[in-house]
Amino acid sequence: MPLARTADLVATARTTGHALAAFNVITLEHAEAIAAGAERAGAPAILQISENAVKFHGGRLSAIAAATAAVARASSAPLALHLDHVESVDLLYQAHAEGFGSVMFDASRLGYGDNVKATAEAVRWGHERGIWIEAELGRVGGKAGEPPLDAHAPGVRTDPAEAAAYVADTGVDALAVAVGSSHAMTERTAALDHTLIAALKEAVPVPLVLHGSSGVPDDEIRAAVAAGMVKINVGTALNTAFTGAVRAYLAAHPTGVDPRAYLRPAREAMAETVTSFLRLL
Template sequence: MTLATTGELVAAARADGRGLPAFNVITLEHAEAIAAGAEAAGSPAVLQISQNAVRFHGDRLLPLARAAAAVAESAEVPLALHLDHVEDAGLLRSSAEAGFSSAMFDASALLYDGNVAATREAADWAHRQGLWLEAELGRVGGKPGDAHTPGVRTDPAEAAAYVAATGVDALAVAVGSSHAMTERTAVLDRELIGRLRAAVPVPLVLHGSSGVPDEELTGAVAAGMTKINIGTALNTAFSAEVRAYLAEHPSVVDPRRYLAPGRDAMADTVRRLSSVVASVPSPREPAD
């Protein structure tokens, strides 16, 4: 299947009132697992490569990007390639030639005016390249500024002004989730999600979704979230399966023996969470 674009998948999910799962890729096994799990769920998905993943691969973007793109192109469901949490402008500018249709430019550590200026410049560049650009306003937990600290959650009026000032295509918002959670205990502010959905004309993105229980995910989509980012849940499933395999087979040295069950565990996680996220009908799309 031809590589899909993130913008097309997000627009379709939003129009249908459903969520679009977006999964983080660190290794080739991640990409293969995401494709297999999405196929099993019959759901489109986004393969995301973060700036941290690029750093892990020696700051070389192309090898992992081309491998992920090749996996996506061979899948039986629509998959898109997204560059996530980019803070480095040089890395952002390498995304177009690497096959990405979208990127998330993260200037959320800056004060509001600095965030607006940096993101406006990034959006202008991205749009000239035909790329869809996501940004973040507020402080999602797991980075400096805890998800429950007063004042870090995204304000709807400020979010509307931010989108108008930057021209971004989607907005990641802080509503109670945290990055890198290994327990699914996050409680989201659904009332705030609804107010953000009413105030902001572009799709909303939930980061840190691995720590969000199923019922909270379905509630978030029903309240107005569209793109649902998931990363740590895959790593948790992978690591648990690899540990179990090596504990049972301590003499194994061939990595294929333990990578295969780890990849299968990630694929099953992708299948299950894709079914949760993409199966929620919602009447939130307003009439034009």
């Protein structure tokens, strides 16, 4: 089926009081697993490609974007294409031509004033082309190349009043907020601030996004959705499943050399993880 629009999927999730999962794509197997998992769950999903994934592919967006879009169009599940954690304006400007319906523009490393200015410009550019723009306020932490960050340290979490001003000044369509999760967690031990999530929902008129959801236990995710989270980003959980399956296969077949033999169970492990998250939501 045609690519779904992130804006439409998010709006439906928000209206029905559910949440929409967004899964990170690094390889073709990731995209295939996300599509298979969504079909099994009978649920929509977002396939998102991060700037770091683009760097992994030599800085070239076109090939991985085209492959991911082809997988999404061939699926019976409603799937949208999203460009994630974009810091490079040059990469942002490639989004429309490559078929992305949404972009997470990440100016969170900048000071507040510069963040607002850069994000407002990204929103203006995106809206002129029908692209839905997500941004981040607060410090989620845990991304590659960043120093360790305590998700509960003072000044890390998103302030509701500042979030309201930020959304008004930038015009973003969704806001990723820091409420106790962290990127790249391999254990599901994060404790979220549900009171803060509820306060943020009241303060801002746009959907809230939870980054670092791989490290959040099921009950915490359910409570976060009930408190107001709408888009739930999942990346590391897929990589954990993928790598675990590859390790298990190679341990049992130490002389094997055909990558299809271990990529097949790796893809299946990721598909099962996708289905599990979608059924949770």
